[in-house]
Amino acid sequence: MKVYIANFGRQNYEWPVCRERGTVATMNALDAQRYWQANDREGYVSSRMANDTTATGKKPTKATASRWFNLMTTVAETSGDVWVHKDGDELWWTTSKNDAPSFESKKEPIARGREVVICHKPCEPWSNQSKKGIPLKWNELHPKAKDFLSTEATLQSLSPSYRDYTLALIGGDDLSGWHSSPLWSKRNESAKKGYAPIKYGSQADKIAYQRASEIFDAAGAAERMAHTAVNTANSANGQKVERVLKKKDLRFASAVALQDYIKELMEAQEYCCELTGLTLELDEANGDSAMFASLDRIDSSGHYEPGNLQVVCRFANFWKGASDDVEFRRLIEVLQASARM
Missing domain, CATH: 3.30.40 (Herpes Virus-1)
Structure with a gap:
């Protein structure tokens, strides 16, 4: 089992759809999808380096474009993996199913308005509570957990240690073993001195x-x-x-x-x-x-x-x-x- 931290489209435009339908999703530009379907990594990478940009408006590097090629494969093939998404002050999670993905055409509802193909993979209903019914609030998380439970990238697979912590958090289990470790304690102390996202104020x-x-x-x-x-x-x-x-x-x-x-x-x-x-x-x-x-x-x-x-x-x-x-x-x-x- 893997644990993924994910966003769903630039500015997360597909997140409301994923939450409502019970899916995880990613998308390719219409002109790039044919390369993915043909398993033509080189063609895909060349196309994205020439015609696409990152979220910061930069031309992607070859390695970045190659990671984009992998995204749809990861989403289409995921089964039994845990997916986590941060939405404001809430942390949401789900588990992917062993069902076939669907592929749908759509015009992005954001400024650049690309024509895209979106891959939706069925999953369990999204939840913002642990398995024991505890609300998963961002401002109540340990500062160290905040470091890895959100991402600016489209998708991030957690390392084994962070994966295990996330599964324990979702399970509503005791987290003191992590929180009392030297690394986590040090991170908590630095947060008290100001190195941490603020807990109050507007979004x-x-x-x-x-x-x-x-x-x-x-x-x-x-x-x-x-x-x-x-x-x-x-x-x-x-x-x-x-x-x-x-x-x-x-x-x-x-x-x-x-x-x-x-x-x-x-x-x-x-x-x-x-x-x-x-x-x-x-x-x-x-x-x-x-x-x-x-x-x-x-x-x-x-x-x-x-x-x-x-x-x-x-x-x-x-x-x-x-x-x-x-x-x-x-x-x-x-x-x-x-x-x-």
């Missing part, structure tokens, strides 16, 4: 605070990576260092220019690791350090310059080292395919 206040937090987190990660790259490049250009480094010229006018470029990369990647597709950890005060955003040169013998950079999880950057990017991606795909079996 607009909550959304504004959340977006501001996301922007500052992303900017902080980008600034750290930019300064790391500048320092590494300077060290490789003749300054005394503790270890031998290859020359790594930095082809940006300033750290600020690189920082802006990194932020653009993260937006185009929808804040996911370009190599693994995993969500980047932007909370560098309390988060999992292995998942921190890390700047990687696609060609490790090349420069820090536009076109040769990608943002990845720190552990993926460490594992990849100086390996060939294409070969490393192939091995990651082998691991992911094995995990899906």
Whole structure:
């Protein structure tokens, strides 16, 4: 069983339909659906990179477009998985059924108004209560749980530890084992000092605070990576260092220019690791350090310059080292395919 955190269309326009019908859903642009139906990943990716944008208006990277290709497969084939959706101050959940999906054409009821094909997969009736009848209120959740129980991406599959917590939350079970752990306790303490979504005020206040937090987190990660790259490049250009480094010229006018470029990369990647597709950890005060955003040169013998950079999880950057990017991606795909079996 997997647990997915999901949104249903840009601005969540399909969520009311999903809640009413008891489904989970995703959609493809009409001109992209034929590639998915033909299982033509390359055609789909090329089409989306040329003709689509992310929620922030950026052209998607190849890895992002490839994740989009997987979305409809995930929704169409889900069975017995738990799906979670945040709607304002409520947390909703359901379990997917082993029923056939339906595919329906629709014009998006939002500004861009694309013609799309929507895949609806039947599930159990959506609920905003635990199995023991306890209302699932967002402002009553542990701060650490808030970090992973909502997403800006279309869909996110939770790691085993977060999955188990979510299942316990939905079951109305005792959560003290998680809440008393050092990592969760630290996150709770930082929330008391102001690092947490506000609990009171209008919905607009909550959304504004959340977006501001996301922007500052992303900017902080980008600034750290930019300064790391500048320092590494300077060290490789003749300054005394503790270890031998290859020359790594930095082809940006300033750290600020690189920082802006990194932020653009993260937006185009929808804040996911370009190599693994995993969500980047932007909370560098309390988060999992292995998942921190890390700047990687696609060609490790090349420069820090536009076109040769990608943002990845720190552990993926460490594992990849100086390996060939294409070969490393192939091995990651082998691991992911094995995990899906």
